[in-house]
Amino acid sequence: xAEQKKMxxxxxxxxxxxxxxxxxxxKKADLIDYSSVKGCMVIRPYGYAVWENIQKILDARFKxxxxxxxxxxxxxxxxxxxxxxDHVEGFAPEVAWVTHGGxxxxxxxxxxxxxxxxxxxxxxxxxxxxxxxxxxxxxQWCSVVRxxxxxxxxxxxxxxxxxxxxxxxxxxQEAVEETERMLNLYADFCEQELCMPVVRGKKxxxxxxxxxxxTYCIEALMHDGKALQAGTSHxxxxxxxxxxxIQFTDKNNTLQYVHQTSWGMTTxxxxxxxxSHGDNNGLVLPPAVAPIQVVILPxxxxxxxxxxxxxxxxxxxxxxxxxxxxxxxxSPGWKFSEYEMKGVPLRLExxxxxxxxxxxxxxxxxxxxxxxxxxxxxxxxxxxxxKELAKSLYEKALANRERRTYVCRTLDEIxxxxxxxxxxxxxxxxxxxxxxxxxxxxxxxxxxxCIPFAQEQLSDVCVCCGKPAKHMVYxxxxx
Amino acid sequence: xAEQKKMxxxxxxxxxxxxxxxxxxxKKADLIDYSSVKGCMVIRPYGYAVWENIQKILDARFKxxxxxxxxxxxxxxxxxxxxxxDHVEGFAPEVAWVTHGGxxxxxxxxxxxxxxxxxxxxxxxxxxxxxxxxxxxxxQWCSVVRxxxxxxxxxxxxxxxxxxxxxxxxxxQEAVEETERMLNLYADFCEQELCMPVVRGKKxxxxxxxxxxxTYCIEALMHDGKALQAGTSHxxxxxxxxxxxIQFTDKNNTLQYVHQTSWGMTTxxxxxxxxSHGDNNGLVLPPAVAPIQVVILPxxxxxxxxxxxxxxxxxxxxxxxxxxxxxxxxSPGWKFSEYEMKGVPLRLExxxxxxxxxxxxxxxxxxxxxxxxxxxxxxxxxxxxxKELAKSLYEKALANRERRTYVCRTLDEIxxxxxxxxxxxxxxxxxxxxxxxxxxxxxxxxxxxCIPFAQEQLSDVCVCCGKPAKHMVYxxxxx
Numbered sequence: 031x032a033e034q035k036k037m038x039x040x041x042x043x044x045x046x047x048x049x050x051x052x053x054x055x056x057k058k059a060d061l062i063d064y065s066s067v068k069g070c071m072v073i074r075p076y077g078y079a080v081w082e083n084i085q086k087i088l089d090a091r092f093k094x095x096x097x098x099x100x101x102x103x104x105x106x107x108x109x110x111x112x113x114x115x116d117h118v119e120g121f122a123p124e125v126a127w128v129t130h131g132g133x134x135x136x137x138x139x140x141x142x143x144x145x146x147x148x149x150x151x152x153x154x155x156x157x158x159x160x161x162x163x164x165x166x167x168x169x170q171w172c173s174v175v176r177x178x179x180x181x182x183x184x185x186x187x188x189x190x191x192x193x194x195x196x197x198x199x200x201x202x203q204e205a206v207e208e209t210e211r212m213l214n215l216y217a218d219f220c221e222q223e224l225c226m227p228v229v230r231g232k233k234x235x236x237x238x239x240x241x242x243x244x245t246y247c248i249e250a251l252m253h254d255g256k257a258l259q260a261g262t263s264h265x266x267x268x269x270x271x272x273x274x275x276i277q278f279t280d281k282n283n284t285l286q287y288v289h290q291t292s293w294g295m296t297t298x299x300x301x302x303x304x305x306s307h308g309d310n311n312g313l314v315l316p317p318a319v320a321p322i323q324v325v326i327l328p329x330x331x332x333x334x335x336x337x338x339x340x341x342x343x344x345x346x347x348x349x350x351x352x353x354x355x356x357x358x359x360x361s362p363g364w365k366f367s368e369y370e371m372k373g374v375p376l377r378l379e380x381x382x383x384x385x386x387x388x389x390x391x392x393x394x395x396x397x398x399x400x401x402x403x404x405x406x407x408x409x410x411x412x413x414x415x416x417k418e419l420a421k422s423l424y425e426k427a428l429a430n431r432e433r434r435t436y437v438c439r440t441l442d443e444i445x446x447x448x449x450x451x452x453x454x455x456x457x458x459x460x461x462x463x464x465x466x467x468x469x470x471x472x473x474x475x476x477x478x479x480c481i482p483f484a485q486e487q488l489s490d491v492c493v494c495c496g497k498p499a500k501h502m503v504y505x506x507x508x509x
Numbered sequence: 510x511a512e513q514k515k516m517x518x519x520x521x522x523x524x525x526x527x528x529x530x531x532x533x534x535x536k537k538a539d540l541i542d543y544s545s546v547k548g549c550m551v552i553r554p555y556g557y558a559v560w561e562n563i564q565k566i567l568d569a570r571f572k573x574x575x576x577x578x579x580x581x582x583x584x585x586x587x588x589x590x591x592x593x594x595d596h597v598e599g600f601a602p603e604v605a606w607v608t609h610g611g612x613x614x615x616x617x618x619x620x621x622x623x624x625x626x627x628x629x630x631x632x633x634x635x636x637x638x639x640x641x642x643x644x645x646x647x648x649q650w651c652s653v654v655r656x657x658x659x660x661x662x663x664x665x666x667x668x669x670x671x672x673x674x675x676x677x678x679x680x681x682q683e684a685v686e687e688t689e690r691m692l693n694l695y696a697d698f699c700e701q702e703l704c705m706p707v708v709r710g711k712k713x714x715x716x717x718x719x720x721x722x723x724t725y726c727i728e729a730l731m732h733d734g735k736a737l738q739a740g741t742s743h744x745x746x747x748x749x750x751x752x753x754x755i756q757f758t759d760k761n762n763t764l765q766y767v768h769q770t771s772w773g774m775t776t777x778x779x780x781x782x783x784x785s786h787g788d789n790n791g792l793v794l795p796p797a798v799a800p801i802q803v804v805i806l807p808x809x810x811x812x813x814x815x816x817x818x819x820x821x822x823x824x825x826x827x828x829x830x831x832x833x834x835x836x837x838x839x840s841p842g843w844k845f846s847e848y849e850m851k852g853v854p855l856r857l858e859x860x861x862x863x864x865x866x867x868x869x870x871x872x873x874x875x876x877x878x879x880x881x882x883x884x885x886x887x888x889x890x891x892x893x894x895x896k897e898l899a900k901s902l903y904e905k906a907l908a909n910r911e912r913r914t915y916v917c918r919t920l921d922e923i924x925x926x927x928x929x930x931x932x933x934x935x936x937x938x939x940x941x942x943x944x945x946x947x948x949x950x951x952x953x954x955x956x957x958x959c960i961p962f963a964q965e966q967l968s969d970v971c972v973c974c975g976k977p978a979k980h981m982v983y984x985x986x987x988x
Contacts, residue, residue, distance in 0.1 A: 063632055066589055067619065070582035072632050075647070078578050099557050103549035104583075104621075104652055104668055105605075110545055126584075127609040128621065131656035131667075132602045140546065142583075142607065142621070153542055153551050168554070172652070173583055177610035188610075189583055 041371070043310050048254045055304055056183045059313045059372050069181035069188035073297070076372065079321035080300055081191060085171065087223055087318065088193065088295065091215055097167040097195060102149040104172070105140040110148045114273040117147060120240020124177045126188075142175040147241065147266075147292060150196040151274035158288065161200055161280050165208075169195040184301035185258075185509050192296035198276060198288040202267065205289035209265040212293040213246040216261035223318040224299065225423035226250050226306045227431055228260055229455075229504055231480030236464050239292075243267040249479045249504060251431040252305035255453030257479050257506035260302055263293035301509070306427045307396075313373030314396050316423055317416040324392075324412060325369045326355040329362055329381030339385050343378070343408070350409050351416075370395060375419050376412060394419055396426075431455065439489050444474040444505070455479070455506050459499035461492035469494050476505040520850070522789050527733040534783055535662045538792045538851050548660035548667035552776070555851065558800035559779055560670060564650065566702055566797065567672065567774065570694055576646040576674060581628040583651070584619035589627045593752040596626060599719020603656045605667075621654040626720065626745075626771055629675040630753035637767065640679055640759050644687075648674040663780035664737075664988050671775035677755060677767040681746065684768035688744040691772040692725040695740035702797040703778065704902035705729050705785045706910055707739055708934075708983055710959030715943050718771075722746040728958045728983060730910040731784035734932030736958050736985035739781055742772035780988070785906045786875075792852030793875050795902055796895040803871075803891060804848045805834040808841055808860030818864050822857070822887070829888050830895075849874060854898050855891060873898055875905075910934065918968050923953040923984070934958070934985050938978035940971035948973050955984040 041058060044051040056062050061077030073081065089099075105128060112118045125141040143149065154166060171193045181187050195212060199205040213230060220226045228248035238245040242264040250260050271277070271287040280286050307314040317323050324347060328340040337357060344355040354374075356365050362379075369377060379391040392401045392411065396419055403411045434454030436447035444456050456476050460466060470493065471477040481501045492499050520537060523530040535541050540556030552560065568578070584607060591597045604620040622628065633645060650672050660666050674691060678684040692709060699705045707727035717724040721743040729739050747766040750756070755767045786793040796802050803826060807819040816836055823834040833853075835844050841858075848856060858870040871880040871890065875898055882890045913933030915926035923935050935955050939945060949972065950956040960980045971978050 063635055065582050065628065066586055066631060067582045067584045070584060072582070072628075073580040074636075075577035075579055078580055081580075082578065098554035099561065100554055101552040101557055101560075101652075101670060103544050103546045103551070104654070105546045105549060107545055123611045125611065126607045126619075128605045129608045130606040132604065140605075149544065149551075152545060156542055157553075173580075175583070191580060 041310065041312060044253065044308075051308075051310070052301075052305060053183070055308055055313055055371075061300070061313075062183045067188075069178060071183050071187055073191075076321055077300065080303070080315070080319050081297055083319040083321065084223075084299060085193075088219060089171075091219065092169050092193075092195070095167075095211065095215065097169045097197075100168045100170055101172070102143075102146050102153070102170055104143050106143055106146075106148055107138050107140055109138065110152060111141055113148060113151075114241050114270055117241035117270075121145065121176075126175045126177055143172075144174055144176045145292075145294070146170065146172075146174075146194055147196065147270060148274075150292075151270050151276060151290075154198050154288070155274050155276045158198065158276060158278050161278055164278060164288065165197055165199045165204065167195075167197045167208075169193055182301075184298050184304070186298075190297050192294050195291070195293045197291045198271070199290070200278070200280065200286070200288070202289045205267075205291050206265055209244070209246055209263045209291045209293070212291070213248065213261070213263040216263065216293070216295060217248045220248060220250065220260055220299075220302075221424065223316060224303055224306070225316045225420050225427065226260070226302060227424065227428045229480060229482050230484075231482035231504065233262075233480060234464075234467060234478045234503070236467060237478060239264045241266065241269060243269065247480050249506075250302055250306065251427075251434060251455055251506070252302070252509065253308070253430060254305065255434045255507075256509055257455065257504075258298070258302050258305070258509045259479075260299060261293070261295040264291060266290040266292070298509075305509075307423050308373070309396075311367070312371030314423065315373035315375060317375045317420050320373065320375050321352060322354040322369075322372070322374045323352045323416060324354075324376045324378050325365075325374045326353060326378045326380065327362060327365050327369075328355075328357060329379050329384075331357060333382045335385060336380065336382060340380055343380065343390070343405075347408065347412070351412060375416055396422055437488055438493060441470065441473050441494060444470070444476065444493070448474065448476070453507055455504050457486070457488060457502060457504060458493035459487075459489050459491060460501050460503045461495055461497045462500035463492075463495065463497075466492055466494035470505060474505075476507055479504040479506045479508065520789065520791060523732065523787075530787075530789070531780075531783060532662070534787055534792055534850075540779070540792075541662045546667075548657060550662050550666055552670075555800055556779065559782070559794070559798050560776055562798040562800065563702075563778060564672075567698060568650070570698065571648050571672075571674070574646075574690065574694065576648045576676075579647045579649055580651070581622075581625050581632070581649060583622050585622055585625075585627055586617050586619055588617065589631060590620055592627060592630075593720050593749055596720035596749075600624065600655075605654045605656055622651075623653055623655045624771075624773070625649065625651075625653075625673055626675065626749060627753075629771075630749050630755060630769075633677050633767070634753050634755045637677065637755060637757050640757055643757060643767065644676055644678045644683065646674075646676045646687075648672055661780075663777050663783070665777075669776050671773050674770070674772045676770045677750070678769070679757070679759065679765070679767065681768045684746075684770050685744055688723070688725055688742045688770045688772070691770070692727065692740070692742040695742065695772070695774060696727045698774075699727060699729065699739055699778075699781075700903065702795060703782055703785070704795040704899050704906065705739070705781060706903065706907045708959060708961050709963075710961035710983065712741075712959055713943075713946060713957045713982070715946060716957060718743045720745065720748060722748065726959050728985075729781055729785065730906075730913060730934055730985070731781070731988065732787070732909060733784065734913045734986075735988055736934065736983075737777070737781050737784070737988045738958075739778060740772070740774040743770060745769040745771070777988075784988075786902050787852070788875075790846070791850030793902065794852035794854060796854045796899050799852065799854050800831060801833040801848075801851070801853045802831045802895060803833075803855045803857050804844075804853045805832060805857045805859065806841060806844050806848075807834075807836060808858050808863075810836060812861045814864060815859065815861060819859055822859065822869070822884075826887065826891070830891060854895055875901055916967055917972060919972060920949065920952050923949070923955065923972070927953065927955070932986055934983050936965070936967060936981060936983060937972035938968050938970060939980050939982045940974055940976045941979040942971075942974065942976075945971055945973035949984060953984075955986055958983040958985045958987065
């Protein structure tokens with residue numbers, strides 16, 4: 031008991047040390063454990079349950095839009111990885127290599143997939159012959175490995191879980207539409223289910239995925255003003271198709287190359303949720319992905335009738351919500367802290383006096399507001415409060431982003447805005463030249479995050495060189 | 510069209526060449542594709558959908574029995590693998606080794622997990638302190654790698670998908686109960702959902718999992734009389750706990766070691782389903798895991814009203830069953846063959862005459878029996894026929910097993926039974942001596958499959974040496 035109490039109290043305040051606050055939460059909300067494999071984490075039941083909820087919602091959305099799940103090998107032979115030039119240059123420096131099977135050296139070394147374009151391409155080349163075979167809309171849930179130098183739980187780890195969609199189409203237009211469709215699906219998911227506002231846009235040339243013609247992305251702003259790329263959707267044109275020979279006969283009996291996309295979201299979304307909604311009492315989880323939506327805490331549970339009533343409520347509410355009842359002998363105070371740390375959206379308290387009055391108390395995690403609710407109205411009220419909480423989380427995150435978005439017309443304005451208001455998104459015009467992109471980063475510390483689809487004409491000239499501007503760009507420091 | 514027609518016809522008869530029949534089915538029912546990584550397969554949408562259905566049912570059963578999902582790293586450092594002596598001896602010869610990250614050699618080589626006991630143990634040692642922390646009932650869905658020399662799709666591949674449960678308990682008794690509980694859960698799943706009868710038993714000493722005190726297993730008999738191990742459940746005692754230092758303080762404040770189990774089922778279940786129920790027209794899928802339970806085939810679909818009626822039925826039936834409507838311009842004959850190949854349990858035909866009569870035709874995949882069903886009774890009739898089909902599949906597989914189970918009292922009887930009736934299970938008594946176990950295999954070709962829980966006293970003496978018998982054993986040739 032004493033040990034547990036201490037644990038709950040020990041969280042660093044986010045104003046003191048945001049990075050430590052984050053680390054405290056991932057450990058103390060029982061999301062992860064470290065392992066003896068550097069940069070790889072153990073995702074514990076509570077953290078994995080968040081991922082399962084993310085998976086369930088995304089998977090249903092993928093299937094509604096006609097996608098099918100498959101499973102590809104986790105290994106890629108070196109020669110296969112090398113087939114598309116830009117792709118291998120981008121990924122070879124950061125892959126893990128398998129060189130031995132048992133005690134024998136392999137004839138050809140295999141990398142553990144960092145992403146599976148090459149495997150999907152090889153398969154598509156095998157199975158696609160005619161326009162009747164198109165489109166193929168495949169998705170895979172799996173883990174991938176990238177040999178990162180510095181790692182942080184969820185945000186950047188050597189192994190992470192993700193989904194990777196890989197689609198091929200008869201025309202460039204269809205493929206571009208798919209790239210946009212999936213980016214919008216990602217954005218809607220983040221905003222509606224994770225309560226996290228995102229900017230939709232396009233990466234600059236220097237920031238594109240290795241081998242892509244265009245990389246679309248969604249960028250979110252964390253509580254500390256740093257940006258986080260929450261998902262990407264790539265348009266490949268027919269570059270991979272030519273490298274791998276993925277051809278089909280069209281309606282006029284002519285051989286054509288397919289046009290291709292890929293798109294992915296990962297367990298880093300969990301990190302994004304923590305840093306978007308968490309506070310100094312711990313995690314705050316959006317109801318859509320919370321493993322426990324309502325925790326029932328019996329008050330004075332030794333008194334006759336209290337536990338019976340609590341069990342009865344649990345059985346009843348479990349039909350509509352994800353419910354946990356904590357009838358352990360820990361004190362109510364300890365339990366309050368514990369489920370605040372775990373970010374459970376609603377706490378339901380029921381004690382002898384409540385039972386007498388035919389009511390219970392609901393407490394919102396984010397605002398700690400209390401509601402006395404007649405038992406017969408519980409389902410309606412829980413539903414209403416969960417929706418309100420979700421709306422508040424979104425609005426609070428949006429307000430944070432707006433407060434921390436700075437419109438700048440010169441490099442000095444950028445430096446001043448960041449110094450005075452702290453990290454955030456900088457909106458500024460850009461000429462399209464990579465040298466300016468690099469110079470902005472070097473001189474102000476913020477890199478290009480994306481060229482948003484919603485363009486504004488802040489001025490006519492590049493924030494860096496003063497030459498005519500081509501795009502408005504979101505700049506920021508990134509996780 | 511011509512090419513597709515040929516494909517459907519090209520399956521090898523199982524009486525001619527059972528292995529080729531199997532290979533034909535996995536390819537022609539679109540379950541897998543080969544990849545350029547030897548021994549690793551691409552699981553295509555139709556094959557993966559079977560696995561998703563298996564996962565969904567098993568995962569729900571695991572959760573009902575109190576288990577939680579987690580995710581462990583896919584890599585195991587060499588030193589961690591070596592902590593339990595028997596375990597490393599069993600697995601080291603068949604693991605894939607990662608020796609480089611990017612271009613740099615690793616300080617310590619990592620193996621790609623062949624199974625995750627060592628990782629779970631390391632984590633449990635971190636998080637378990639008191640009897641209040643027990644039991645821990647964890648499960649993981651992932652892929653694992655074993656560097657097999659000869660490989661076959663689903664049955665034996667270098668990478669395969671599985672679940673691995675890992676639990677720790679305060680007492681040996683609880684751990685043994687868990688080992689049995691999960692074996693029984695597996696057996697029920699195979700019998701109820703996959704329609705596949707299994708023998709429940711225990712492996713002999715020589716056949717135990719590396720590091721286990723006891724390995725329980727379920728063994729099924731395939732159509733060709735070969736045995737297939739469908740799932741295993743291991744009791745570890747406190748061997749791993751001692752090697753990894755997993756200790757807890759009990760109620761008397763004494764330090765104790767935990768008692769441990771692990772259990773797993775894999776994608777080889779799909780191979781078992783193929784070889785239990787398939788026939789010379791292709792796959793036959795149990796309704797519980799069939800991606801399509803009913804395929805709707807419009808007859809004379811160019812005639813007015815036919816497609817409208819078919820779409821209407823699809824919308825209506827999709828509320829209760831997994832439905833596909835094939836309105837492509839392929840001929841009905843081609844479609845019949847295609848969905849027979851894919852093992853869809855029921856075919857629903859609807860044409861102009863049926864519509865006039867307010868009925869449709871249902872055809873069972875296994876028996877090809879036809880049923881004329883009034884449209885208003887469709888849900889009830891489909892439900893009834895799916896249940897009947899499942900029951901028939903089970904009974905047919907059971908009859909095959911019974912016909913191919915031979916009670917033998919001497920080695921000669923074994924040889925004769927197999928020669929006269931073909932491969933199958935041999936039931937024979939055994940003294941418990943490993944030398945006799947080896948001798949039986951060498952002289953008759955059948956190895957010990959398991960010591961069944963349901964023991965019979967066939968004779969008093971060992972089938973091999975004539976000394977007093979300890980157990981009745983199931984013997985067989987295994988996949």
